[in-house]
Amino acid sequence: DTEVTQTPKHLVMGMTNKKSLKCEQHMGHRAMYWYKQKAKKPPELMFVYSYEKLSINESVPSRFSPECPNSSLLNLHLHALQPEDSALYLCASSQARNPEAFFGQGTRLTVV
Amino acid sequence: GESVGLHLPTLSVQEGDNSIINCAYSNSASDYFIWYKQESGKGPQFIIDIRSNMDKRQGQRVTVLLNKTVKHLSLQIAATQPGDSAVYFCAEGGYKTDSWGKFQFGAGTQVVVTP
Secondary structure, rough: OOEEEEEEEEEEOOOEEEEEEEEEOOOOOOEEEEEEEEOOOOOHHHHHHHHEEEEEOOOOOOOOOEEEEEEEEEEEEEEEOOOHHHHEEEEEOOOOOOOOEEEEEOEEEEOO | OOOEEOOOEEEEEOOOOEEEEEEEEEOOOOOOOEEEOOOOOOOOEEEEEEEOOOEEEEOOOEEEEEEOOOOOOEEEEEOOHHOEEEEEEEEEEOOOHHHHOOOEEEOOOEEEEEE
């Protein structure tokens, strides 16, 4: 199984809503990542987890809250988002200290 | 600040020809340089990586070249096929204590394969 599964695939939320994005992998990877990608732009790193501990936070606003409850799961909790937060949110995983990352298909988020 | 970028936003290649995609980087402290392919509606797919202590690495139909003197990375695709049409990103990063797992992507090149 070399798959990273992200749910939901599409999400529309209001600026006062609270929602969560989920990411799951069963490859035994101990590094997991959240990226944000706008149309026709490269993915931008948001967070990195290493062995379930947050190792990188790229100065992401607090309305995005990551969580890694176990080695297979990664969540991104969303609260009070702005329309400019609309984007494709990508989750990835890799073996620790291995740059070969596996990406999910992403969650297409629209904030209205 | 440090950045990774690409010289060409779009590359049109005839089927069967070789493709060369270029990338300039500025962070000489990166341990790894990576190429990803992203097809429409999908997440990026790893193609190949090269460590900073190497200058060439070959995979299946692909070769990555690293020139640390001029901070330049390239991806060569042999005998380009229609399925190679996608956006190609270079990325750089590593596992130093204060930047563990910090991989940042360049701007991307759209490769269009024509019959």
